[in-house]
Amino acid sequence: MTCEEAEVLLHALIDGELDAGHAREVEAHIEGCPHCAELMQEYREISQAMAATDLRYKAPLELRRRIEKALPQPQAAPSRRSVLRGFAMGSAVSAMAATGLVAIVLRNDDAQRIEAEVVSAHLRSLQAGHLIDVVSTDQHTVKPWFNGKLDVSPPVIDLTAQGFTLVGGRLDYVDARAIGAVVYKRRQHVINLFVAQTANTERRAAKISTLQGFNIRRWSDRGLNYWAVSDIGADELTEFGDKFETAMQANKEG
């Protein structure tokens, strides 16, 4: 091999793009050629330094908005009828709880704010190319990864056999606190399961709500609050939550 050839091929070697045969040829040449060896070493260092330098640009928020607006909306607007039904239900609940109205309103406000934050975190995870910090379908890899990163160890349960594939875990921020997100997939749909500590250890049954077209299933158990967020249907999200809770129960008893 000539130096001229090696000077081109060494780049492919650095990039891991050469097949074994060519890689051996280039390596053989480099071993016997101080000039090319020097060059190889130098380009390797440049490549590493380049990878360590932030050379990317961030798309302006305005551009993101423009594109979002120009694309057809993914979710049909809720029909007038369902809005009215929701409203009627809301009034019935308020009437029943008239005495504790203030407390309920305050708690709902807080819960709604956190739900909005959880949905934002879900959206961020889909859009910023930052869905997963630790990629693994193995619960025994994902769970230890959270250790030392959070004040709580989120339960990581493999539900692949039940039709919800565990794909990894991520650190996120909700309510100005670090929070664990365990990521599942159902077909091509992402389910983020956010887990945070709560002072309240009593079990609270699941509630399904909808925000910005996303379904949220919220429940509490043994000092942990859970929010499962996804664009899958409420029935499927309920199924996910039920299977998760059943598996949790089985884990404790087993």
Add this chain to the structure above:
Amino acid sequence: MVVNTSQDDPEKARRFREAALPYLDDAYTLARYLLRDAADAEDAVQDCYLRAYKHFDSYRGPAMKPWLFAILRNVCRAEFARRKTAPTAVEEVPESAEQAPMWHETPDNPERQMLRRFDGDVVRKLIAALAEPFRETFVLREIQNLSYREIADVAAVPVGTVMSRLARARAMLRTAWLAEQEQVK
């Protein structure tokens, strides 16, 4: 069987957003380097996403990023044509640009030490100064982490061309970096 091909199919819109929007920063980064202008880059990326949505039915995967990039590249080339400043062809690259004195330093040269940490702004400027085909190949490889095969598909050239362009791009960038260091001193 009736296939819904409506442009406003909400399921298609949802799938497209989920598949394509995560690459918005990548697309914008590529457009910035190709067009060297922030406003033009924004327009090109928006145009790219709308075109991609239109052709989403024919998308067969598997990698969304190179597919978007190929569309974006076409949009950028249309922009070049509009500017009437066609990108420098490979043949027109000045000889000096590729005549890099690559082996004139000793291994302990202090410049070697400087190479280990780059100043992002300086490197961005140096990349922007590369002639178009080299800049494109370099950005797709070093910043977008595409494989040679993917770069070849995006740029519609053989893999061998990708390899030689990348080698020359790196040589030019290295020379420019050393010259920059020379000036600083």
